Amino acid sequence: MSPPISTADRHAALRAALTDIAEHRIAEGGLAALKARDLAKEAGCSLGAIYLHFPDLDALVFAVQARTLDLLDAAVSAAAGEGAAPAPRILALSLAYLDWAAANRPRWAALFEHRLAADAEVPPDYRAQRARLFRHVEAPLTALLPQATPAEREAMARSIFAAVHGIVSLGLDEKLETTPLPALRAQLAAVVLALARGLAAPG
Incomplete structure (x- = not known):
């Protein structure tokens, strides 16, 4: 028994x-x-x-979102290319983000659609997990911006993510126009490489 x-x-x-x-x-x-x-x-x-x-449905959503972030982190980690030069590495990370979002649109969108009440707070563990995604971009920025402080690199990583996410979001949601995925990948590549070249430029 x-x-x-x-x-x-x-x-x-x-x-x-x-x-x-x-x-x-x-x-x-x-x-x-x-x-x-x-x-x-x-x-x-x-x-x-x-x-x-x-305690509420928000807590359940955060439990699911934590799993989503793990999957996204794994996809981006696989594309990181430890030995790659900084610009191609940032591009590979950006394209991996786009491809994962395109293949998992409902759960990707849920990461950004979830809204809390004004007096509610994001759980600290989830906030830390979300912040860890930026480490992928911070690593190549160390080579591109050797004189920058860790705080400056962190801020730049978040800015690059914001730019990438904006292109991905507008493209996948077709808010401006219908953009096939290959064309969206090309647009993203052009912007990311231009950003990387600008960061690498002397002065």
Whole structure:
């Protein structure tokens, strides 16, 4: 006879199941697909049971978003090219970001669509995890900007990310015009290489 399952194990299993279901729903239909009643029905639990494991739906969303950031980080890490020159390395990182976003649009969009109440705060662990993505850009910036301080490189990495994300977001959302992915990749490459050349220029 199998030993009885402890209450802690049951709670852990339900928490994991709720996170798995929420992740699948967001991956398929974005944040709009995440409804508490539908989630409880699929998990086979009461509506109140959700809030025994997560204080609110925001906390559940952050649990899913943490998984999304892990996947995005893995994709970008694979493209980092440790031995590559700085400019091609930043370009490879940027194109990897675009390709992952294009292949995972609902869950990528959810990273930026999630809005908290004015008095709510982003969990510190999630904020730190999100910030770690910038380390990929900071590494090649060390070679491009050898005289810059760590704080200056961090600020520049965030600026480069903002530029890349803006191009990716406008292109994938087709807010200005319809842009096929190959054309969007070419646009992104032109901008990123121009930025890198500008940073590398003396003076």
